[in-house]
Amino acid sequence: MLSLKKHYENGNGIRVSTLGHYVDVGGLQLWIDVLNATLEHDLAPVSGIDYLFLTLCGTLSNAGISGQTFLYGPQISNVLEMDVVTGNGDFLTxxxxxxxxxxxxxxxxxxxxxxxxxxxxxxTKAPKRVKWVRMLYSDFSIFSRDQEHLISIKGLEFLEGSLIMDYSPANNWRFSFFTPYNESQISPLLKKHGILYYLDMVKYYEDEAINSVNKEVEKLPEELNYIPGFAFMKDPNYVDFPNRVQTGEITLKLKGLWDVPHPWLNLFVPKSHIMDFNDGVFVDTIHRQKITKGPILVYPTTKIKWDDRMFAVTPNEDIFYCVRLLHSSSFDDWQYLDNQNNAILEFCNRAGIKMKQYLPHYKSKEDWIKHFGSKWNTFKERKAQFDPRKILSSEQKNFNSV
Incomplete structure (x- = not known):
């Protein structure tokens, strides 16, 4: 994609329209550069991703999800137009x-x-500050119920959930939220429960709204059932929040722990089976085996924000959970994590959990047919229409038999 850079007249392929509230972006551009360019005009993309050092073309080819997805939909739901080079060699807007x-x-x-x-x-207009609240839970059913409540009300701009295991630190590589004192408070709870869950809720605001936003944020926890006394708050500048993961990346690079295998697994799990998933995966597989290395995210989003005409696939329920196992391993033990991922997929199949993989990788046509479901025939038609010689399949070899 970087070879396209020479074709942009202004050198970076990012043009912001302050009147139209949109930005034209070259497919090779990283989202961090898009954000920085739009912030110069006090604007920001409506829907973001957690890690900004990915290309626009890459995330739009998948979906682009984060804790904002419940509110604005994935990134693909916020695209107005595109220039595309098809597999036929046509350049089309x-x-x-x-x-x-x-x-x-x-x-x-x-x-x-x-x-x-x-x-x-x-x-959209970029805010100045972020009110960021993290609350701890020991009961997954209460944790999930509170998350579903929060995405049903107005006022929040971001919601994600995560897990802490008793064999891993409270802070993970993505960013350090808890202070050493916080960690000492949490440690006895971890020993007691084995697994803790926490949700991150975020509200954006302007400097002059500090008093009103404090009242709103103080009132929200009254509706929730987190562990009393275990709510923590940060108040960073907005510019620091979207790119919070880079700090963790820099730390890992300094330790030589970034350029290692990352056998990640990303799933969309229907709400109707999220309790089964917790019992069978988080408790009985991951916690029991104690080999997971990295953040585990779990948070709900709503299907209404996804356009079913696009090829991103979600469960057939109004609410589903984004589950993201973001492992980092050494070159010696990645196979253990890969085997665990396969065990999780097998469990879902046995338990009748009709989840969908996000960032899927299948090796058989039958698996792709199952993945796309009712969209499969349309997928085949579009493949024949825009890439009949399968030029765009040659590297992955996933769709050579389509």
């Missing part, structure tokens, strides 16, 4: 109402129909 078949195919299409060379992304 597409919108919802013009070349719409290509527009909906490319968004979430795993790079199988064309390469996004430019996208127009929706922007």
């Amino acid at each position: 597409c919108y919802k109402d013009s070349n719409s078949e290509l527009f909906y195919a490319v968004l979430g299409g795993l790079g199988q129909f064309g390469i996004i060379t430019r996208a127009r992304i929706v922007l």
Whole structure:
């Protein structure tokens, strides 16, 4: 993608429209550069991702999810138009109402129909500050119920949940939220329960709204059932919040622990089976084996914010959970984590949990048919239309038999 850089007149391929509240971005651009360019105009992308050192083309080819997805939908739901080079070699501009078949195919299409060379992304006014509250739970059912409550009300801009295991530190590599004193408070709880869950809720605000936002945030926990006394708060500048994960990356690089295998597993789990998933995966597999190394995220989002005409696939329920096992391993033990991931997938199959993989990788046509479900026939039609010689399949070899 970097070879496209020479084709941009202004050198960076990022053009912000303050009147239209959108930004035109070259497909090779990193989201961190998009954010920095829009912040110069006090604007920011409506829907973000947790790790900003990914390309626009890459995330839009999948979905682009974060703790904002429940409110604004994934990144692919906030695209106005695109320039695409198809597998046929055609260079086309597409919108919802013009070349719409290509527009909906490319968004979430795993790079199988064309390469996004430019996208127009929706922007919103960037806030100045972030009220960030983290609350601890020992009961998963209460934890999930409170998360579902929070995404049903107005006023929050971000919600994610995570796990802490008694064999791992309270802070993980993504960022350090807890102070050493906080960790000493949490340690006895971990010894007692084995697993703790926490949710991160975030509210954006302007400097002049500090008093009103404090009252709102103080009132919200009254509706929740976290462990009394275990609510923690931070109040960073907005510019520091979207890029919070980079600090963890820099630390790992300094320790030589970044360029190692990362056998991640990302799933969308239907709400109706999230309790089964907790019992069978978090408790009976991950905690029992005690080999997981890295953050485990689990948070709900709503299907209504996803456009079903796109090829990103979600469970067929109004609410589903994003579950993200973000492992880091050494070159000697990655196979253990990979085996654990396979065991988790096998458990879901046995338990009848109709989850969907996010960032999927399958080796058989039958698995892809199962993954896309009712979208499979349309997928085949678009593949024949935009990449009939399967030029975009050659590296992955996943769709050579489509």
